Every structure is written in C-alpha cells, then in structure tokens.
Amino acid sequence: MDYKNMKFKMWNGCDRGLCCKAVGRQDRQLNTYDWLADVPGNAESTDLVEVQFKNTRKGYYHNVNNLDLKKGDIVAVEANPGHDVGVVTLTGRLVKLQIKKANLKSQDDIKRIYRLAKQVDLDKAKEAKSREHDTMIQSRQIAKDLGLKMKIGDVEYQGDGNKAIFYYIADERVDFRQLIKVLADTFHVRIEMKQIGARQEAGRIGGTGPCGRELCCATWMKNFVSVSTNAARYQDISLNPQKLAGMCAKLKCCLNYEVDNYVEASRKMPPKDAVLQTADGEFHQFKVDILAGLITYSSDKNLASNLETITAERAKEIIEMNKQGEKPLSLMENGKMKETSKSIDLLNESDLSRFDKAKKKKKNKNRNANRPEKGDNRQPNGNRPEKNENRQPNGNNRNRDNRNKGPRQQGNRPQQGNNNKPKQASNNKPQQGENNKPQQGENNKPQEDKK
Known part of the structure; x- marks a missing residue:
C-alpha cells in the first residue's frame, strides 16, 4: 500500500493530510502546536x-501582501536596517495569544513581511551564517584584550549580512562602548549587544540532560x-x-514540574x-513517602x-x-497494615550485573544415574566416549568395547569392590600386558561367576 500518496478526509471535507499544519518538523526550536490548524477560516x-x-x-x-503562508515557509521580513530571513512557525488565531505571552504592547515592534525568500536571499543568509563562528572567536579575543569581564556566547548575523547580534554573559555591569567601536571597525557591520543569562545560553547551545532527553530550554521552554x-x-x-x-550550572528547571503535587500531598x-504513643512505647517520624501516603516511625528519635x-x-x-488520653496496643491497625495497591515494576527484581556472572554448568542427572556404585572406578561400556579412539588394539585400553562384551550379554554387571580386574568369563579373558592384578592386602578379589 502506498502510504505516501494516501490522503485522509477531514470532518469538514478538506482533501489534505490529517492535521498537516498543526505540527511542524522538529528541526526548529520552540515550535508551537497549532491545535486550531484544522478549524475553517483560522488562517484568514x-x-x-x-x-x-x-x-x-x-x-x-x-x-x-496577503501571501499564502504555511508553516515551514522561508520568508524575507522587515529589519532595521535591511531585511532578515526566517521561517514561518505559526499562523492564525494563536499568534495573538503568543504576542500577549511575549508582552509586545507597542505596535511598532510588529513589522511587515516582504515576500517569500528568493534564491538570492537564501545565498546571502547562508554566506552570513558561515561567518558567525569565526566572528565569535575573534570577538572573544577582543573582549579579553580590552579586559572586559564578559563572555560572548553566540553571534547571529542578519539575513542580508548588514547587522550582527552579539549575545554575552556577565555577572556585573559592563561598559562595552569601546568594544562596540572595535567590533564595528573589525567586521564592518552594525553591532547590537544583548545580555542573556546562563539558562538562555544553554537554550541557544542545546544539549542532552541527565534524563537522556534534549534540554527543555532548547526545545519548548521560552x-x-x-x-x-x-x-x-x-x-x-x-x-x-x-x-x-x-x-547551565543552575538549579534544574524540572524541579518545578512536580512540586505542586508534592505540596498538595504533604x-x-x-x-x-x-510523637505517637502506644502501649509499646513512643514512636518518632523517621521517613515519609509523600505520594504513597506512607510514614515510617522509629522507637528511637535519632536512630x-x-x-x-x-x-x-x-x-x-x-x-x-x-489527645483523648488513649493509647493503642500497636501502631498497626489490628496488627496488620492495610495493603495499598502499587504499580508493578517488571524490572524490580532484575539485576544488571547478571550479564557479568559466569554461567554455572548444570550436572546431568541422567549421566550420574548411569554411573556404577562407589568402589568401582571402572566405567561400564557405553557410559562415556573413549578419550582416545586411535589407540592400538593391543595397548592398555581399559575401556575397550569388546572387553566386557561377553559378561554384559550374560547379564553380569560389575559389583562393589571390583576395582582392578574384570570378571572371568569363558569367552572373555584379559590380555597379556595389562596391569589388572589385585594387590596384596586389598579386598579386590574378583567374585566367581555364578551360573
């Protein structure tokens, strides 16, 4: 099925992709979800x-100019002086709410959109952007030579290359009038200085937090x-x-995310x-689980x-x-605490170090069952493979298949104490050269074959 060319019908009958204008590509920071994108007449x-x-x-x-602008279009807008190049991130009614959020009270701060960006505008913007890193390095050296206690964190060129914005960080008030003159003579552009904090710097640079996700200040927090x-x-x-x-070396912004729930639960x-007084004694608060509503008490105040x-x-x-002068027998109600429903953690009992432990070899129970009893060191035929299959037939091979073939066929099995000599049989005699004679003083005499 061709999903690329598939189109979905909206409730209003529009023949377009489902909520195509609501969510833009996340290649731009601070994108806003336009939940009014599919409302008829929103853009107008x-x-x-x-x-x-x-x-x-x-x-x-x-x-x-009543341009048909959509989310993601590159436009040339009015600037002071010249023009700038940016990307459309939001249209419609939500823009008014964003203006209130940005505290733009003066209408002079709202300028005009000239046109959709041409190829010439894109080339100029790309050329200006390529100079930003080198300009930042040189400006840092210039500020250091002037003895200014400030750090230039980022440089942004205007789309036409006629203006540059220098973002700096400083703990104290800095007199950078001499710095502006030196920067203007060096780079031949109009200079604008903007002071930012450590949080704004982290948002402009970006990065990954200890939680494993991209920084909130670099994605959605403004x-x-x-x-x-x-x-x-x-x-x-x-x-x-x-x-x-x-x-940013400051307190994490995510500390404020859940603090309201903790305050309400506390x-x-x-x-x-x-202090809880019972018949067993006094109990003092030791540990609290606020969200679960559980409290741990200790009979000692300090331990x-x-x-x-x-x-x-x-x-x-x-x-x-x-308060009424009564003391319960114990802290527990009827001797037991009511069971509280908790979420099940599937990985609670698992240990990551289990991959580092060597696997223990399991003993084969069937193999041990086929072994002879204690005292008989010789293994019966068929229980183990021969260690050396290429040995000569006339050698001292105790596990040869044809040695006990006769007695095994007659139903005779090795008995306890028979460690050194095979059973005598009419058709199976030990060969010469084998050291299978019993020693003196040992009860290793072979038993006679009873027929």
Missing part, C-alpha cells in the same frame, strides 16, 4: 504571523521561572548541588514533630530502631487517640 482570521530565526529568537509580523531549593525540600530530595544543577500528612510503616490516616487516628 488575522494577518499576524510568527517567524523564527536562529535558535530561540522569534518575531511577529504583519502579512500585508519563559524561565526562578527555581529555589525549597522545591527540592518539598520533594524530599537531598540537597546535593552536583545532582540538582543542570547543564498537606494530608501529619506533623513531622508529632532507626523497631521501624514500623503505617498510612497517614492511621497516624492521624493515633494522634487523635493520644
């Missing part, structure tokens, strides 16, 4: 268009909220700076300093002794009983 509701440039820089423009150590305390996370810090827990795990409801019940 406003002429505002969102255009994204290098990394995390976005702009909002008026489509004054507005940064302050993160404090209280978020780690609410979630009962150890205050280890190395584990709490992200790629309100249902009893006070930490509450883990006689640990008992109960639910938060049971702890509150005992506190109320203590």
Whole structure:
C-alpha cells in the first residue's frame, strides 16, 4: 500500500493530510502546536504571523501582501536596517495569544513581511551564517584584550549580512562602548549587544540532560521561572548541588514540574514533630513517602530502631487517640497494615550485573544415574566416549568395547569392590600386558561367576 500518496478526509471535507499544519518538523526550536490548524477560516482570521530565526529568537509580523503562508515557509521580513530571513512557525488565531505571552504592547515592534525568500536571499543568509563562528572567536579575543569581564556566547548575523547580534554573559555591569567601536571597525557591520543569562545560553547551545532527553530550554521552554531549593525540600530530595544543577550550572528547571503535587500531598500528612504513643512505647517520624501516603516511625528519635510503616490516616487516628488520653496496643491497625495497591515494576527484581556472572554448568542427572556404585572406578561400556579412539588394539585400553562384551550379554554387571580386574568369563579373558592384578592386602578379589 502506498502510504505516501494516501490522503485522509477531514470532518469538514478538506482533501489534505490529517492535521498537516498543526505540527511542524522538529528541526526548529520552540515550535508551537497549532491545535486550531484544522478549524475553517483560522488562517484568514488575522494577518499576524510568527517567524523564527536562529535558535530561540522569534518575531511577529504583519502579512500585508496577503501571501499564502504555511508553516515551514522561508520568508524575507522587515529589519532595521535591511531585511532578515526566517521561517514561518505559526499562523492564525494563536499568534495573538503568543504576542500577549511575549508582552509586545507597542505596535511598532510588529513589522511587515516582504515576500517569500528568493534564491538570492537564501545565498546571502547562508554566506552570513558561515561567518558567525569565526566572528565569535575573534570577538572573544577582543573582549579579553580590552579586559572586559564578559563572555560572548553566540553571534547571529542578519539575513542580508548588514547587522550582527552579539549575545554575552556577565555577572556585573559592563561598559562595552569601546568594544562596540572595535567590533564595528573589525567586521564592518552594525553591532547590537544583548545580555542573556546562563539558562538562555544553554537554550541557544542545546544539549542532552541527565534524563537522556534534549534540554527543555532548547526545545519548548521560552519563559524561565526562578527555581529555589525549597522545591527540592518539598520533594524530599537531598540537597546535593552536583545532582540538582543542570547543564547551565543552575538549579534544574524540572524541579518545578512536580512540586505542586508534592505540596498538595504533604498537606494530608501529619506533623513531622508529632510523637505517637502506644502501649509499646513512643514512636518518632523517621521517613515519609509523600505520594504513597506512607510514614515510617522509629522507637528511637535519632536512630532507626523497631521501624514500623503505617498510612497517614492511621497516624492521624493515633494522634487523635493520644489527645483523648488513649493509647493503642500497636501502631498497626489490628496488627496488620492495610495493603495499598502499587504499580508493578517488571524490572524490580532484575539485576544488571547478571550479564557479568559466569554461567554455572548444570550436572546431568541422567549421566550420574548411569554411573556404577562407589568402589568401582571402572566405567561400564557405553557410559562415556573413549578419550582416545586411535589407540592400538593391543595397548592398555581399559575401556575397550569388546572387553566386557561377553559378561554384559550374560547379564553380569560389575559389583562393589571390583576395582582392578574384570570378571572371568569363558569367552572373555584379559590380555597379556595389562596391569589388572589385585594387590596384596586389598579386598579386590574378583567374585566367581555364578551360573
């Protein structure tokens, strides 16, 4: 079946791909999901268009020429001075909400879209982009020579190459007036300086976080909220700076993702300093599982002794009983804790080191069953393969197939104590040259064949 040419019918009868304008390719950072893309008349509701440039820089423009713009189109937009080249990332009603989110109150900040980018515009933009890395290296050296305490993290050229934006990081206020003059004389472009923080720098550079996924600031997060150590305390996370810090050397933004759930769940827990009094003694809070609603109590205030795990409801019940002067027999309700349903972890009992352990050879039970009893060191024929099949027939080969052939056919088997000499038979005599005679003092005499 040809899936490439397959088309799906929408509810409004449009002959196009399912939600084709909602999700763009994830080759651009901070893409916005247009959940109004398939609403009839969405694109014609406003002429505002969102255009994204290098990394995390976005702009909002008026489509004054009524161009048929779609998500992913490359356009030439108005700039000061000249023009810039960017990619359309959003159209329709959601652009108005994005403008409110960006706090653009002045209409002067919204410029115009000139045209769809031509090949000449693309060539100029590609040439300007190729100079960005070398410009950043030279500008860092210039700032170092001037003795400025700042770091130039990124350089972005305008689409026509007439302007360059220098993104820098500085802990203190920096006087870069002399730096702008030197940069303008060196690169012969208009210079614009923008100060960014450590989080914005990590978003522009990108990378992979300790969770194994791409950084949130480099994919979807644009507005940064302050993160404090209280978020780690609410979630009962150890205050280890190395584990709490992200790629930007600041506290991880993901510490704020679940803190609201922990705050809400912590309100249902009893006070930490509450002491539970029972007939067995006093118990102090030792460990808390906030989301599961379980509390572990210890009989010692400072050590883990006689640990008992109960639910938060049971702890509150005992506190109320203590206020009334009553003491339960134990922390457990009726001697047992109510079983709480937990999610099953299939890999809970597995150990990754199991691949490093050497496999133990299993003994063959059938093989051991066919062995003779203790005292008989000779193996009967057929139990083991011969170690050397190329030995001469006249040699000292005790496991030769034709030696005990006669007695085995008569139903005679080796008995205990017969270690050195085969049974006598009329048609099977030991050959000369074999050392199979019993020694003196040993009970190794062969038994006579009873017929």
